[in-house]
Amino acid sequence: MKYDLENINARFGIGSKKWQEMKNNPLVDEKVIPFSVADMEFKLAPEITEGLKKFIDENILGYAGTNKKYRESVCKWQQKHHDFTVDEKWLVETHSVVNAFFTAVKAFTQKGDGVMLFTPVYYPMYKAIEINQRKLVEIPLINNGMTYDIDWDLFTKKAKAIDTKMLILCSPHNPCGRIWTREELTKISEICLANDILVVADEIHADLIMPGFKHVSYGTISKEALEHSIICTAPSKTFNLAGMQLSNVFIANENYRNLFKAEQATDADFACSILSYEACRLAYEYGEEWLTEVINIIDTNKKIIMDFMQEYFPQVKITQLQATYLLWLDFRAFNLTNEELEMRNRQKACLYFDEGYIFGKTFYVRAIHRRFFLCSLKSCYHQFIQIRNNFVDNMKKKVFITAYADDVCYLFKVLRSILSSNAIVGKEKHFYIIVKITNSDKYFILVHRHFA
Numbered sequence: 001m002k003y004d005l006e007n008i009n010a011r012f013g014i015g016s017k018k019w020q021e022m023k024n025n026p027l028v029d030e031k032v033i034p035f036s037v038a039d040m041e042f043k044l045a046p047e048i049t050e051g052l053k054k055f056i057d058e059n060i061l062g063y064a065g066t067n068k069k070y071r072e073s074v075c076k077w078q079q080k081h082h083d084f085t086v087d088e089k090w091l092v093e094t095h096s097v098v099n100a101f102f103t104a105v106k107a108f109t110q111k112g113d114g115v116m117l118f119t120p121v122y123y124p125m126y127k128a129i130e131i132n133q134r135k136l137v138e139i140p141l142i143n144n145g146m147t148y149d150i151d152w153d154l155f156t157k158k159a160k161a162i163d164t165k166m167l168i169l170c171s172p173h174n175p176c177g178r179i180w181t182r183e184e185l186t187k188i189s190e191i192c193l194a195n196d197i198l199v200v201a202d203e204i205h206a207d208l209i210m211p212g213f214k215h216v217s218y219g220t221i222s223k224e225a226l227e228h229s230i231i232c233t234a235p236s237k238t239f240n241l242a243g244m245q246l247s248n249v250f251i252a253n254e255n256y257r258n259l260f261k262a263e264q265a266t267d268a269d270f271a272c273s274i275l276s277y278e279a280c281r282l283a284y285e286y287g288e289e290w291l292t293e294v295i296n297i298i299d300t301n302k303k304i305i306m307d308f309m310q311e312y313f314p315q316v317k318i319t320q321l322q323a324t325y326l327l328w329l330d331f332r333a334f335n336l337t338n339e340e341l342e343m344r345n346r347q348k349a350c351l352y353f354d355e356g357y358i359f360g361k362t363f364y365v366r367a368i369h370r371r372f373f374l375c376s377l378k379s380c381y382h383q384f385i386q387i388r389n390n391f392v393d394n395m396k397k398k399v400f401i402t403a404y405a406d407d408v409c410y411l412f413k414v415l416r417s418i419l420s421s422n423a424i425v426g427k428e429k430h431f432y433i434i435v436k437i438t439n440s441d442k443y444f445i446l447v448h449r450h451f452a
């Protein structure tokens with residue numbers, strides 16, 4: 001591995017939203033780890049850090065405007081990674097993707113107009129609709145076990161309603177980790193074009209694609225679909241640059257582009273920071289290798305979690321992760337209320353999640369999902385050991401002790417010889433073993449130091 005994706009920076013006290021918000025909550029204990037706000041704990045790609053240092057050495061940080069090198073890097077990235085041929089003049093900058101879909105709702109719909117969402121979905125999308133007094137038109141996704149699908153009959157019916165004007169499409173989908181296929185996107189575009197519905201495609205997760213899958217940009221579906229859509233992209237999720245506050249929105253239709261910019265201008269003069277343009281350019285020009293390693297780690301961690309859950313909590317349904325670093329798990333089998341599960345997470349497992357119910361009202365009562373962040377091996381390991389401890393007192397009332405080792409296989413042998421008849425050694429895994437001390441209520445979980 002070329003990059004250091006194991007050591008993480010301490011982020012509390014330096015203005016990290018995720019850490020600060022959690023620590024500000026008096027009900028949350030010191031030890032609790034946040035898995036709420038979606039940024040990764042990985043260190044930045046050194047190509048970005050070193051590039052920014054050089055930039056600061058050579059420049060001052062005055063007012064900034066867009067610049068050619070940045071714009072070219074954005075367009076090239078879309079072409080290379082998503083076969084999306086964009087004209088530089090379509091590119092409109094915003095501070096964030098959330099900001100972009102809020103602006104689109106205000107620019108292209110009126111109070112009372114219907115805006116469709118495939119739910120459950122990223123929660124600020126509800127807010128963009130409700131706070132602007134538009135009408136939420138929900139199309140609940142159908143859960144087909146491992147994955148989620150669109151209810152085409154319902155979608156067609158709702159799209160036909162005279163006051164339905166917009167679809168905010170999360171593609172890839174958060175929280176279901178789903179990539180929409182070209183066939184599905186084509187069908188979506190046909191339904192929307194037939195009913196004069198503008199599609200706002202949030203493609204912020206488009207670069208976080210698991211091996212074996214491919215994101216399809218809505219901009220590549222057809223010329224008509226492109227002309228009737230707003231496509232929101234950003235380097236923020238992909239390269240951990242959310243704090244830079246720069247997103248790249250493609251609006252091919254000149255009329256829409258002007259309306260969007262006019263709405264943007266109602267707030268104040270729009271400007272991004274000089275560092276954000278440079279960070280974006282560095283990421284798109286030099287960050288590809290780092291991203292490949294990050295994706296492989298996410299994929300490995302996903303497999304480890306799935307393995308673990310299958311062994312200890314087979315009743316938890318895990319949605320197939322095709323994209324994003326967010327895993328969607330269904331804990332309904334435990335029959336806990338949202339509040340009970342939340343308290344358990346925070347007080348016993350010492351984990352602070354974005355609980356599943358915030359992603360959709362129809363999921364509020366029964367669907368107790370939670371999202372896992374698949375960021376670094378350490379946090380991944382921590383998550384499931386905590387989950388295990390969380391539920392274990394209920395299951396067996398045993399005490400677990402965690403020990404760390406460099407070579408699990410070696411220690412496994414040593415331990416067996418030392419403890420011999422005193423211990424029953426559980427199944428050996430590639431990263432941990434469970435050892436039970438007979439005639440005692442103690443278990444050891446022996447963990448490879450790499451995961452500790």
Ligand SMILES: Cc1ncc(COP(=O)(O)O)c(C=O)c1O
Pocket residue numbers: 038095096097098099122170174202204205234236242247
């Ligand atoms: C689907 C989706 N859109 C937008 C965002 C936030 O993006 P931004 O910080 O650019 O507003 C997130 C963050 O988790 C997301 O999952």
